[in-house]
Amino acid sequence: MDNHHYAHYIDIFKTRHDIIDFLMETFIMFKDLIGKAVYPKDWMVMNMVQNRVFLRAITQFSVVLTKRFLDPANFELQLWNNYFHLGVAFLVQDPLQLETFSVEKRQKIVDKYGDMRKTIGFQVRDMWYNLGPHKIKFIPGMVGPILEMTLVPEPELRRATIPIFFDMMQCEYSVNYSFHMFENELITKLDQEVEGGRGDEQYKVILERILLEHCRQHRYLATSGEAFVLLVSSLLENLLDYRTIMHDESKENQMCCTVNVLTFYKEKKREDIYIR
Incomplete structure (x- = not known):
């Protein structure tokens, strides 16, 4: 046709x-x-x-x-x-x-x-x-699908789609003066996706770099945005370590990584993920 x-x-x-x-x-x-x-x-x-x-x-x-x-x-x-x-x-x-x-x-x-x-x-x-x-109508619902898309290990695709996250933060901030809905949804979905075997060190690096660049140039999101991006980067690091170490012989290493992830969720008051 x-x-x-x-x-x-x-x-x-x-x-x-x-x-x-x-x-x-x-x-x-x-x-x-x-x-x-x-x-x-x-x-x-x-x-x-x-x-x-x-x-x-x-x-x-x-x-x-x-x-x-x-x-x-x-x-x-x-x-x-x-x-x-x-x-x-x-x-x-x-x-x-x-x-x-x-x-x-x-x-x-x-x-x-x-x-x-x-x-x-x-x-x-x-x-x-x-x-x-209309973007605000798709937050937080589209956070998970966009995350799935950005996790595909194709560098050009990642560079093109990761900035959508910043756009979502900016969009929610302009309506609610915060981006809590986006933040909570991203943390929840990231936990599920990494546990399901997706994500890698390169993703962590490119996600942090792109989002930090965008946040630092924004008048209102420079501080809170940067803090959030570093938080997500640290979560990703813990989750990737946790996933890798599950196949490790050493029980001590496994416990250490598990505690790191648990501590993160306890500090973020994400009791649902903490318990799971």
């Missing part, structure tokens, strides 16, 4: 509600197909062709979202929410994680299809910034 096919198809819907229903169902169906892995893992070509079709359609429909459902009178929260969740699900799916393939296979995929994660990641980033005053 060419661009004009997509445009024509959207134009044949008689009402705004018909377009909303169509997009809702399509986003849900795509996410479902991605989650269920229709083809076996080793059917690389079929997986890539399917993903290329998804990517093209998602890109076309993102234009429809921006044109028809962005201004305050027509804004559709659930539709945008479904779009973001689909974008992240697409990005983090197993068949697109190039690091897991042999060098030869990875090169073949990049030569023929490119790195689709970067394409969708940059698009999600642009769509986030398009939201303008």
Whole structure:
């Protein structure tokens, strides 16, 4: 399908509600197909062709979202929410994680299809910034999905998407004069993601560097923002140590790392995570 096919198809819907229903169902169906892995893992070509079709359609429909459902009178929260969740699900799916393939296979995929994660990641980033005053409606709900996206070990993607965190802090601060919702959600989700095996030392370094740069240039977030970033960096360090040491023979090392993580959550008054 060419661009004009997509445009024509959207134009044949008689009402705004018909377009909303169509997009809702399509986003849900795509996410479902991605989650269920229709083809076996080793059917690389079929997986890539399917993903290329998804990517093209998602890109076309993102234009429809921006044109028809962005201004305050027509804004559709659930539709945008479904779009973001689909974008992240697409990005983090197993068949697109190039690091897991042999060098030869990875090169073949990049030569023929490119790195689709970067394409969708940059698009999600642009769509986030398009939201303008609507951003606050997605905090803290979108913190977890954006974190998932930034944890994908692709340096360019990380550099492009980590600044969204600062934007979320800034956005919440401009409404509530604090960023507690964002802070609590990031700490909770970070704990879950690192425990689930994601995140690495390079992520800790790039996250700290980018967020510190942004915070230090901000008139009101320079102090509180910097303190928060260093706190998150220290948490990440403890969580990564804890994850690594769980396979260590030494019970003493294991206990030491466990105590570090527990102390952190006790000081932050995060009793729920402390108990878990």
